[in-house]
Amino acid sequence: NAGVTQTPKFQVLKTGQSMTLQCAQDMNHEYMSWYRQDPGMGLRLIHYSVGAGITDQGEVPNGYNVSRSTTEDFPLRLLSAAPSQTSVYFCASSYSGVHEQYFGPGTRLTVT
Amino acid sequence: AQSVTQPDIHITVSEGASLELRCNYSYGATPYLFWYVQSPGQGLQLLLKYFSGDTLVQGIKGFEAEFKRSQSSFNLRKPSVHWSDAAEYFCAVAAEGAQKLVFGQGTRLTINP
Numbered sequence A: 001n002a003g004v005t006q007t008p009k010f011q012v013l014k015t016g017q018s019m020t021l022q023c024a025q026d027m028n029h030e031y032m033s034w035y036r037q038d039p040g041m042g043l044r045l046i047h048y049s050v051g052a053g054i055t056d057q058g059e060v061p062n063g064y065n066v067s068r069s070t071t072e073d074f075p076l077r078l079l080s081a082a083p084s085q086t087s088v089y090f091c092a093s094s095y096s097g098v099h100e101q102y103f104g105p106g107t108r109l110t111v112t
Numbered sequence B: 001a002q003s004v005t006q007p008d009i010h011i012t013v014s015e016g017a018s019l020e021l022r023c024n025y026s027y028g029a030t031p032y033l034f035w036y037v038q039s040p041g042q043g044l045q046l047l048l049k050y051f052s053g054d055t056l057v058q059g060i061k062g063f064e065a066e067f068k069r070s071q072s073s074f075n076l077r078k079p080s081v082h083w084s085d086a087a088e089y090f091c092a093v094a095a096e097g098a099q100k101l102v103f104g105q106g107t108r109l110t111i112n113p
Helices: none
Strands: A004-007 A011-012 A021-025 A031-037 A043-051 A054-057 A064-066 A077-079 A087-094 A107-111 B001-004 B010-014 B019-021 B025-026 B030-036 B044-050 B056-058 B064-068 B075-077 B088-096 B107-112
Touching: A004 A087, A004 B056, A021 A087, A021 B107, A043 A064, A077 B010, B001 B088, B010 B019, B019 B107, B025 B075, B030 B064, B030 B075, B044 B064, B044 B075, B075 B088
Parallel strands: A011 A107, B010 B107
Antiparallel strands: A004 A021, A021 A077, A031 A043, A031 A087, A043 A054, A064 A077, A087 A107, B001 B025, B019 B075, B030 B044, B030 B088, B056 B064, B064 B075, B088 B107
16 A cells, blocks of 8 residues: 555745645545644644545635545645745545544645 | 643653653543654654543553543653654644544654764
8 A cells, every 4th residue: 555645745836826735545544634734833734524525624724725526535725825835734544533644745835 | 622732842862761742632521632753754653542441552662651631631651762763743632523633733852872
């Protein structure tokens, strides 16, 4: 199993540009989530999904969209990037809810 | 709403010394509690978790944690640290049955040779 994969590893965007961070898992996990990690703030939940077709907001959802059309994939979309979205983004999955989440390697995003 | 506080931003210990990382949570009912570790440039890995039962839980890599309801704490311990334990450690809490995890700010551990 590849586990949780994220692409790209690094990305630089200009303010106002859009992009999609990709996340895929091959463990048949129902639960998937996106976090952002900022210095001194730990990880904060952006959006999560408990199964295909079901998504919900986390702690910091503004400026981000998600969809879950398959069990395997959970992309995160930035519609109009802002410098405040400069961060490291982690995708995670688990068989059920927040029980033992498996994390991807992260995407480091810089918005200039 | 639940919250997690890790009072120590950075801790330095000598190799072979014991370690205790502090975690305090805020939640009315019995929480689900977790400790994750993040090595530099990596994602997070689960060290251990507490859902119910025995308040002393064992994890991977020789770590353990003790749930103390009276103190709202879930401190992580290791009797003898190794240089490879240098990493950032995160405590997290979820409401029972909840779909959301709330992380503490993290504690960065440095090991002196």
